[in-house]
Amino acid sequence: MLMKMTGDNNITEVARRTRRRRTGAAAKKPTVADIARAAGVSTATVSRALNKPDAVSAKLRNKVARKVRELGYVPSGAARALASNRSFTIGTVIPTLNNAIFAASVDAFEETLSRHGYTLLVTVSNYDRPHEIEQVRRLLERGVDGLMLIGLDHPEEVWQMIERSACPAVAIWGHNDKPRVPCIGFDNAAAAEHAVDHLVELGHRRIGMVAGLSFGNDRARARRAGVERALAKHGLPVVPALFTEKAYSHDYGRDGLTELLSHGAPPTAIMCGNDVLAMGVMFEARDRGIAIPDDLSVVGFDNLPITSQLRPALTTIEVPSVPIGMASANAIVAYLTDGSPIQSKSFPAPFVMRATTQSVR
Amino acid sequence: MLMKMTGDNNITEVARRTRRRRTGAAAKKPTVADIARAAGVSTATVSRALNKPDAVSAKLRNKVARKVRELGYVPSGAARALASNRSFTIGTVIPTLNNAIFAASVDAFEETLSRHGYTLLVTVSNYDRPHEIEQVRRLLERGVDGLMLIGLDHPEEVWQMIERSACPAVAIWGHNDKPRVPCIGFDNAAAAEHAVDHLVELGHRRIGMVAGLSFGNDRARARRAGVERALAKHGLPVVPALFTEKAYSHDYGRDGLTELLSHGAPPTAIMCGNDVLAMGVMFEARDRGIAIPDDLSVVGFDNLPITSQLRPALTTIEVPSVPIGMASANAIVAYLTDGSPIQSKSFPAPFVMRATTQSVR
DNA sequence: TTGAAAGCGCTAACAA
DNA sequence: TTGTTAGCGCTTTCAA
16 A cells, blocks of 8 residues: 555545455456457457457457456446447246246247347246336336236236337237237137037037136136137026136135036036146046046146146147247347337147047036 | 537537437436436435435435436436446246246245345256356356356356356255355255155065156256165165166156066166156056056155145155245345355255055055 | 447445 | 545447
């Protein structure tokens, strides 16, 4: 501390040292300036060598590359984001990761993003709307370049924040003619409707449903609506007592069956809002000695891997979660790369006929 | 463009306008300076009002808050990170989200982080080591404040990057006396060993294993090691033909059983590396008419929700994935908040005895 | 193809 | 308690 320096430098140096102390005395991480100095070029050249190599002569490019390696230089994402207004980061808020179908989509989404140099910021809402608003706000603060949301059912505040921030967004899993943001998904209602058509063809007339919770969940609602639409189409009654909504677990599925069975004229076929509920129904039926599909037909939704292993194997609907994840990531990246507008898209959700459905006896 | 201005201002203004055009002509997002001006205070006061409200008089605090709302101000995470050297972002690289157990941990991890104002950056390695290195590098570039890794088996480069960057890290799911970074998990080997003890107690002498792939996977390796250790302890032979490693799917589990069955003296009990493999074994046994547990005992690992619903219900080992996720998030946050060192911790992994194990007949 | 230099928006040291 | 101001490390004009 005894060295002499000019006033200005002194202040600068003190500040610099103070900062360093905070970081932990030790390693001063190299910056572009350090690389530039070591390579005998300007910081602009270093930046260019790193980001648009073609704009730099091979000689300098190599020299820079060598120094980067030698000094163990790691660019600062924050500085880069601040200067370029791009974070190479995409945000998402999903209800929960603890659901095989969401996880598969997110997995595919991340993988695709990663391939293009983007990192995924994951946030979960727990199906809580205020919390979702908060999460979107935070993602926007973090400066994400794009946003992915599950479904089309979001608080107005969410849409507004997205619009104000001009952040490109895509909603997945849903399907709608005039969504607030482009939507890459499939037609939940049509898929459910088609399954019921099949049941009706088999001769079922008393068809019930153990649906997923529809509040704030447009997919669950669409599936239920599809069932009701099909019933109406076939001139069948929608018996309220034969429709119940349950949270996502095997046990709730069991409860669902118990509930429908308590009706004077129980259903001969049950459409379920998802495979987990359908499995719950199957388990409860098994424990009650109700034979599936002889006494009762059951249809699931999602086509989880295990459903094909059960006996009887579950008839269900395949959800294109991986294609959706990939397509939405690609759409966002394309938009960010060359401005191609994000197009809504609907994937097919094939009906998977297996062994839990049979002609009514 | 006909207005006059001084040389210096001119340059500045042009640059400013150019930037703005890139962003999309329209909305000039407000900055601290705008808020400061509107509220008639300094930028420092705005910053303080936002970050450490107690350091600002109630009057100014309110004034600032009002202007923030009025102008729709959203702080820039990048600028904040650059200036403060903190991103309030934690990174993780997991093998895949498409695995109920990881997903549950990550879900709990994120939730806990979120509660403390942190956002989770998720990255997946797909069990690919070079890719994992790349992902860690990217997370570090993004300036994460902390890192969460699955297991203790990582490329040397990963450890080095973590050390060089002085980024606090925690490994989860594993257990080891001298891990490279603190480890919050459970003793996979001991849990597996305990399960085998149980099998031996039931009189089993020919015990096989359908293990998970152990390459680059210390958990799978530990589970296998635990089984071998238990066998040795009881003076039982480790028959190589009775040990096989399989990837994560029901079908591979089926293959595993087929393989062990081809041995002259097939096992009377099979320990599995995870529940999915165990279910595969059960399904294959069912299809072959092998009665579980009468003809064959089976033990899984993970205690997936569905295992309790199967008949017979699967005997397995409970993995504390949610506690692990929460504890590791809390540990990182505590470190970041007040420097409390991250302590390794091992949770119990209880043996869940159900109906797939029985005395050898 | 290269360099000089002006910011990007914020925080924090220091002075008042 | 508040204001001034110097950066944080990078990108991107603009000029050469």
